[in-house]
Amino acid sequence: MLTYQHLKSKLGICSPRKPQVMDTLLLLLLVLMFVPPSLNMVESRKAPISDYFEYSAVNCRAYSASLTDFGGVGDGTTLNTKAFQSAIDHMSQFSSTGGSQLFVPPGRWLTGSFNLTSHFTLFLHQDAVILASQDESDWPLIDPLPSYGRGRDAQGGRYSSLIFGTNLTDVIITGDNGTIDGQGDVWWKKFHKGDLSYTRPYLIEIMYSENVQISHLTLVNSPSWNVHPVYSSNIVVQGITILAPVNSPNTDGINPDSCTNTRIEDCYIVSGDDCVAVKSGWDEYGIAYGMPTKQLAIRRLTCISPTSAVIALGSEMSGGIEDVRAEDIVAINSESGVRIKTAVGRGGYVKDIYVRRMTMSTMRWAFWMTGNYGSHADNNYDPNALPLIQNINYRDMVAQNVTMAARLEGISNAPFTGICISNVTIQLSKKPYKVQWNCTNVAGISSGVTPEPCMLLPDQGPEKIGVCTFPEDGLPIDDVKFQTCTYARHL
Structure with a gap:
């Protein structure tokens, strides 16, 4: 061990003229040589930063x-389920002291299902890819949703989602x-194989x-x-791009289900099913659970779905759907623009629906409402549970290359009542259906x-062009504001 006397000897200091001053300097040098790095605050503040970025979020983290x-390894083959879960479990301790954020850096991060925690942000670098494992054993089984009573693909339970909370x-x-x-x-x-x-x-x-x-x-x-x-x-679901083959089964984009105060905006979706499907439970299970989806805003959505709807209300709507506001929607090569899907036995309601400024191109139907959509959870549904469909408003829309204007x-x-359609121009395809408006009940x-609607939707005249309403007051979710958050990682 280097002592005070050894240091004097190595430096060739024997009998200085001012021994008190020299002793003080030597002692100070010894202290500096043995200060632990963790206590060197000046050096810590100057440590180079390897990752730094800013992003918008409702809340920032400490x-x-x-x-x-x-221990995460982003090589595309190493399984990172334990790394994700260990990180999140560790960071949950900060939930009451400013929250935490987990950064997923560039790489291909193979993982099974993992669970999130509160006051937490999961952030993916633009070159990060979270890869879902294809091994069923990496997906825990969980119970069916209580408002569905069973799994949707099978009678039993269901696999936990990749990112779950x-x-x-x-x-x-x-x-x-x-x-x-x-x-x-x-x-x-x-x-497809039924396996x-x-x-x-x-x-x-x-x-x-x-x-x-x-x-x-x-x-x-x-x-x-x-x-x-x-x-x-x-x-808030914002700025999401969703891509799936248009023939892939049930790859719905965004499905708010028995949720209150939601906004979906600035999203681009290509899928094999509905781009946005609004739900609230299935038959007798949804009726019993009784939790509606309400106060939903959908804005600036672009959708491609050749076999399904841009916005679907149902078919699982037995807990009720109300106060849905959709505007500035672009539909391309999709089966229908807005579709209401329900049936005898569903019960529940779809009411107070408002859609405006929708542009459609290459559609089978611009408007579709279905009261005979089967697909029941089981045979125990109540045949006397009739759905209520009322106050459905569509206005300020244009469409081109449409095979049929409406199937209601x-x-x-x-019967479905309170349907209002105004200021809508539909240009037909080269081979349209002979009957453009099929209206029953x-x-x-x-x-x-244009073209002129069926007799069950009588024209009120040009002076009533704005007859269909759209609420001008905001929803509570519109008061949610974003702030600029940062992430910095030191080498």
């Missing part, structure tokens, strides 16, 4: 870490358009939670639905609609 800090407060999944790849082809093949014993996993599912942000990500090849908030409130099919002893009005 603590940060990278997936690599917990329940009973959370303040959770954010975002990035710089990083990618989540569900590698769904293996699941689609099992579905599934449980319902396929979704990419993102958040249950029984509040204050949720899902934004600025690219989601591809989900095994089934892509984004599924359920039994939750105060949700209510229920004989439960519906009632309502129209104004300024």
